Amino acid sequence: MALSRVVGASIKRREDPRLITGQGTYTDDVRLPGALYMAVVRSPHAHARLGPVDLGPALRQPGVVAAFSGADVPLSLPTFAVLNPDKPPPARPALARDKVRYVGEAVAVVFAEDRYAARDAAELVEVAYEPLPVVASLRAALAEGAPLVHDDYPGNVYVRLPRSQGDAEAAFRDAKHVVRLEMVSQRLNAVPMEPRATAAEYRRGDGTLTVWSSNQVPHTLRGVLAAVLELPESRLRVIAPDVGGGFGAKLQVYSEEALVAWAARRLGRPVKWAEERRETMLTLSHGRGQEAVYEAAVDADGKVRALRARVVGDLGAYLLLYTALIPMLTINMLVGPYDIPVVDSELVEVFTNCAPTDAHRGAGRPEATYYLERLMDRVAATVGLDPAEVRRRNFVRPEQFPYTSAVGSVYDSGNYQMALDKALALANYDALRQEQARLRGEGRYIGIGISSYVELTGVGPSRAFGAPVWESAVLRAEPDGTLTLISGVPSQGQGHETSFAQIVAGELGVPFESVQVLMGDTAVGVAGVGTFSSRSMPVAGAAVVQAAGKVRDKAVQIAAALLEAAPADIEYRDGRAEVRGAPGKAISFQEIARAAYAAFKLPPAIEPGLEATVFFDPPNMTYPFGTHICVVEVDPRSGEVQILRFLGVDDAGRIINPLLAAGQLHGGIAYGIGQALWEEIVYDADGQLRTASLMDYTIPSSRLLPRYELEHTETPSGTNPLGAKGIGEAGTIGSTPAVVNAVLDALAPLGVTHLDMPLKPERIWQAIQARK
């Protein structure tokens, strides 16, 4: 493979010129003359029987054109993750019908000539509710005799999934130590800076519907809309234009997207919708929401012989596309980077009267890593070992790869010791511990936290997953020798237009500027799957490099014909095809392209044109890994945590653009620190959301975050021709436990051994007071 100077270079982004000048096109920027604006009426009750919906007061407002409730709109949305095969999943109507089950659930929609009129009118809709008892937490939902969120799910349990290997009973009986921890991975909101927005236009003349949406999976959105609207996919065009952040929360088909599309056809006018931030907090799919009890059977040397885990996942009130899958990913990564041969686990998934949960940066793996890394620190404290040493003793060793974990995940490649050692060296760990001891002597609370992680990215193959997880690339040489690449993965800021162009330019030896990258439009190219689960480089990038390879192969064939040589005698390098041993006989890629389309010099055996389409289905997932180290100081007077240093060594295989890779790590780390220290979705006992704005839900600002000192190692993956692993979520997965372990290390002299996230000042201060 010829990937050369361009691949691995920190080329600045192709996307930026339009974004830094305000010329980006985000969904709400799309101008549709004559458009109506949609506003949503939402339930103020967490659980209630739905009575009559009186749309009259709204309809009588000037500027209001239409209004609908659940009785008028026969749309229901599916779930793809049906983990309980014994019964059909609960229905997910686009607008509530008999009951509402969480605060914010959509009950009616109003359409008006402008945004303000629509919002005014929505407030006038009168809805009769008969409140029902609420279960707004796992404890409430699982309590004896608890009211049911869905009548056919007794005890509010959607499914119980045990997974075990080996004799845990024996291991725990024989253990020198048993270390136990109860932990919470709290509900979060992705808070992408761009709130959700959708627009749609139906053309009656040719029966085509175009939908723009701030969405990570336009092809999936098309498929679901086609099914629920009973339109052929070939008449439905879905465009994800510039998208202001996804983080898993836009890996979805929401009621509002379906309603906008439905209404555009029903009303015969374009429709636009843009949510308010309050609606994001209420109804954008929430993340995490798990409680776990872990036990480790530990021998005298600190080796973990067996792991027992009970994980309870809060699904919320409905199953969105992947809701039930996410907690299962926690179980898939149960043992993390550690060689633990015996496991006994149970996953319980529970309905609550809260917003539905679904994918959220890391999707199940941050939870798994958090539980393990917290546990490892307790193991270290119990056995009397340094936390780094405990990890070293338990890591899967390099010679054990490919490694099949006790829960059945096959890790392709890795060197966890190397990442740990490099991180410790970067931190000057021994000196840090000495410095900590010195400062403790001065009465300061300094903590050092380590987190070692491995995570799964680039999910596949499709047959193992029971779902389409391939990805597509169409690479087309134009007659003038420039190239158009169409990828199935849209971007929400990852920089695909740049990194994919680098891959093509590297493979074909053409100028980077000559490669144009298109994505996010179902009318362009072929079907794709979408951007999630850190798959864009290992899966979509693999499709790109394979397509480039095919174009190169045909270019060589054409060159051979034109230069009257055998293909085996052609050397293709740096964008030129040369006859080996005859340097004068050469032809450029641009000339080859022109000849391919002009066609009159091609022999009959070669079809005109120069393009390739690839569908890449990865043979296995690929497993990036690393170690993060965090140094904090806790102010005991206020409970405030200051991050003094944050270091990391990450290995995502082959890096295409180091600048972009660093950006993904920075953002991921910031995201993980947010969960550790500040962020939480809070419902009260009545299911009212207490954190419905950015005043209450604290995403980190520039002032609160540290610099990140990062290095990387590159252990190539054998599962794709690029050798790349995914990197988009790794930062989030590694960082959260490093921060929490650091804070607990800081508080250790005070006898604090456990705290739940977020480690807000008040919580830390109270823990300190309790110890006095």
Place this chain on the structure above:
Amino acid sequence: MKLPINVTVNGTPQTHEVEPRLLLVHYLRDVLGLTGTHVGCDTSQCGACTVLLDGAAVKSCTVLAVQADGGSVTTIEGLAEGERLHPLQEGFWERHGLQCGYCTPGMIMTAVDLLRQHPDPTEAQIRDGLEGVLCRCTGYQHIVAAVQDAAQRLKAQ
């Protein structure tokens, strides 16, 4: 009831009749079609809507259009001079100071005012000065680098 306003936006005088409650950000986006300024929250936290009003950075979601009557507004679209990018735009491009780009117009306009107040800012001054603009993608490190880069460019001018 509508009121007349006269606002100069990116150097062009504009005259419109607007509802008193119309937010400046909606005036810019929906009436003038300048969609580079973004709405990211409903409580004035996020800063994506930041523009310059009479030279000072303001959150245009918290300014009524009628309050801008008689004033001069600069949005992200008005920052470059023809083809010549502003040093902040150059800095953000050079140092990968944006990913999804949604906070970027607000971040850049805030930084314009920041650099006016602190032409040679320390990292702490940059982080403090940008505290009112939230970014979910970058973790801020490359944004800080972008602003430092721009400060150097401006000094060299």
